Amino acid sequence: MNLTLFFRLILMSIFQGSSTLLKSYNGKTLSYDNYYFFCPCIYTMDGFSVSLQINNGNYCESNNGYRTLGDTMISVEFGFPSENEPLMFEYSEMWDDADELQTAFNVTNTVGRIPISVMEEVFTKHGGIDWEKTISIEAFNRQVKKG
Numbered sequence: 001m002n003l004t005l006f007f008r009l010i011l012m013s014i015f016q017g018s019s020t021l022l023k024s025y026n027g028k029t030l031s032y033d034n035y036y037f038f039c040p041c042i043y044t045m046d047g048f049s050v051s052l053q054i055n056n057g058n059y060c061e062s063n064n065g066y067r068t069l070g071d072t073m074i075s076v077e078f079g080f081p082s083e084n085e086p087l088m089f090e091y092s093e094m095w096d097d098a099d100e101l102q103t104a105f106n107v108t109n110t111v112g113r114i115p116i117s118v119m120e121e122v123f124t125k126h127g128g129i130d131w132e133k134t135i136s137i138e139a140f141n142r143q144v145k146k147g
Helices: 003-015 086-091 114-124 137-144
Strands: 049-053 071-077 111-115
Touching: 003 071, 003 114, 049 114, 071 114, 086 111, 086 114, 111 114
Parallel strands: none
Antiparallel strands: 049 071, 071 111
């Protein structure tokens, strides 16, 4: 599985037409435009991790446009990677091309908008996505059973 399919599966699960989740909440029909959801943190084989988000309130773009529901995500919002990953620098909201201190830049303290293709490159560099850890019972409990 790759990131494109992973995000498509998440969107299909949440926004399928027959979903009781989307019927209404306090009389309001829920949709991509007003329902905020969170994707699991992605882990790689070497231990690198990052939050990647695709809801309407995040820096993301689908084939239908910026912050718009579509069947294919083009860019996603990343947040607070576990390591300072140079491939992500230029996509950070804190990045400044003119910054003379670029060698001191630390992407672990920020968020940004990054193309799926670049994120796939980052994951390949780190040994690929560890799907077992990303969708493990522990990850499930962290995300779903918070309370």
